[in-house]
Amino acid sequence: MTDSRSSAGSQDLVLDRVTKRFGSFVAVSDLSLTVPQGSFFALLGPSGCGKTTTLRMVAGLEQPTDGSIRLGADEISRLKPYRRPVNTVFQSYALFPHLSTFENIAFGLRRRGAKDVRKAVGEMLELVELQSHETKRPTQLSGGQQQRVALARALINRPQVLLLDEPLGALDLKLRRSMQIELKRIQTEVGITFVHVTHDQEEAMTMADTIGVMHNGVIEQMGQPGSLYESPRTTFVSNFLGQSNLVAGHIVDAAGPDLVVEVQGTKVTGLRSRAAVTAGDVWVGVRPEKVTLTRSDASPGEGWNVFRAGVVSDVSFCGVSTQYLVRMPWGQELIAFKQNTGAEAGLRAGDVVDLRWQREHTFFLDASEDAEAGVEHEDGA
């Protein structure tokens, strides 16, 4: 495998203002993005946000209503799926039940009249560690094995882009975790552009070089997992990736190096680079794991923000950490995670605490957005 990353940019996947309408329903709206060649890109979003539709348009299984899709210099939007150098790993795997594992993997090669099929399939079987299963039918394989066959079947064709449609959804937790590492390893080894569609934000953050968070047919924010997580730009992203505490506030000073925001009678400061807006009403955001709960109201010290006089309303033990719900004097319940290092005794419901966090961990979002956007409710709403 040649290192395709050396010729960076030559075979980037480019979606240019792609729109897809089904009747009056707009599934994908004016979507533009560039996936650099050889990178692992995750398209992340809740069900119904349009990510699978986008993937299918790249595969050729749907036609865009507007816009174009390009691979390097080639316009591929009009090409049939069997003419695109793009392969898909389907959510249900779609393995051909009447063919053996060997024939499934060889399918694409045979259609293109490749010569040494046996050798290529053998190498692929080694890559996915299924050498002893080549004569078996898909129904005789476990879920994890089927998933690897689906992957091998697509990869063997050396596509320029490999599309994965929530391929790990049907696997149980432990298997999913190990497959995530596997996929990442394979992608790094093989160097092909991967576009991975998922609703699992942990999966996206683990595997991807770049994540695009998609909501209602548009990409709300795109970037590296770390920067997306630490600097969300919209309430949806802040709630969909991990969890966030969002408190209403008003910017009082935007002139200096830091932003100063008035929140419930307290002053909160934070970095300007973490602010989506720099004037007017904002949501002040901080991640629960960045929040420390302390009993006394000792002086916070330089560089810390504090909310005082919260009352612990719920304590949940989660193994690795403990989740605290703290009811603030203004009625809102905030969340704090504390890693169970075993160093100190935990807090109990009814304890009065201060919430403090370092000011660099604050982010600011546009107050006109819905603070509940992206929060997953029990009924799946």
Add this chain to the structure above:
Amino acid sequence: MTVAGASLLATPHPPAPARPRRPRTGYLLLLPGVLWLVLFFLVPTVALVASSLYDPTGSLFEGYQMTWHVQNYADAIAEYAPIFGRSLLYAAIATGACVLLGYPLAYAIAFKAGRWRNLMLIAVVAPFFTSFLVRTLSWKLLLGDNGFVADTLRTLHLLSPDGYLLATPLAVITGLTYNFLPFMVLPLYASLSKVDPQLIEAGSDLYASPITTFRRVTFPLSLPGLVAGTLLTFIPASGDFINSELLGNPRTRMIGNEIQDLFAAGALPVAASLSVTLMALIVLMVLVYVRRVGTEDLV
């Protein structure tokens, strides 16, 4: 509040890709078969209705006059009403018998058969493999005056010493029931096998006795199969004449016999009007039946 993704070249809005005209393959695929059915099912039906309105004084050799002779219907119905009644009655009884015999069988195969399920299904379908006529003829043997069944019934005093089974309405109905039983069992089985066993368990969990669970859970869920089965049994049975001819006597003649003989004799208009009347009766009964049972799962 959208945030556009990474680099985009400042190109003008690209034109929408031309959508390929979807070829009308659907219609093409459908065409030959539909054409055949139109030619040899639809048109003949029209021809049949037309024939029923011919002047009965014509003949196959001389041809017929189309005189819109609706009187044919009046004549036919007046003369053959009792036979219509008898046919529908026999068909109804046979259908009822098929339900009584077929339901337990279907139920057993669906829920109680375990690994014998496939074998039992084969046993249901296997009699089909011998010819319809040959099977019916063997009933002639079974129900014969000196046969095993008649002898046994006489010993049990269910039959008088000089009583007989063959050439009776009972024999005809037995034949009808036998021949159409698979048509009842298979759709019923299909419906029952789709009932989630957990539903039955839920019934028990909610204090229903087995009989109540059956009445309120299983039976209603099997209705689509029951409707399909009764239709697939009743409709062909009402038009049958083989069983009546082989196992019955001149007093058990069904409408099928009459139509067959009239056609053989060349009395086209009368025979056609009988046919159309039969069809109309069936359609009427089916509509009433399906409306009452309230399900539309036919195919």
Add this chain to the structure above:
Amino acid sequence: MTSVRGVRRWVGNHLVLGAALLVLLYMITPVLVVILMSFNDPAGRLGYDFDGFTLDNWANPCGPYQLCSSLVTSVEIGVLATVLATALGTLMAFAMIRHRFTGRSAANVFVFLPMASPEIVLGSSLLALFVNAGFAGQLGFWTIFVAHVMFCLSFVVVTVKARLHGLDPALEQAAMDLYANPWQTFWRVSFPLVFPGILAAALLSFSLSFDDFIITNLNAGQTVTFPMFVWGAAQRGVPMQVNVVGTVMFLVALGLVLASGTFRRRQRG
């Protein structure tokens, strides 16, 4: 739990199964009679009693006049009608499942109608057509053929549709994703997976055609098919070789079913 209650419980549990087995017995018995009678040495012409055991019937199956020729006619018509009905019906099934077009539900109903009509009506309407079209003198092999294709079509469509319904569309999409054009997709993915349904439809069609009497009789003219032969013989005295044919048909069909079952089990294992 007293043993009486235990017995009652056992009976209750097995009541349905017992009834079912009785019904099965009822269904199998005439077939056993057929097999038995194939070895019958009838005393008289109207032999409906088992008089003596003989292998003559099996040794000389084509003895009775017209038995074997009618058998051949039935098989010929059956094969031809099956081929055409299966081909047309499969195309229709694909159209109705895989393509969208207006009038799909109307097509569904239209296809169902022949299955829901009594044979006497189907047969007589065809006869009416032939007479009115001036073919009254040409009733025979080809009119029977036409009739058989007509009533087999619906059954083929329903059978293949049922199989096609269970075919995951993702499989065909996966094939296209893997460089198969529509033709290759059909031959290498759709067709092999639907094939069991097509085969079942063909077998069903053949048996419906072979066994048909009512429609055939009305449209046969001078041609004689096997059921027509049996019917005619029933008036004069059925030769026992008829039972031989019935037995052979039964065994062949049974053999096919069992063979396909083992084949499928071997495939899966």
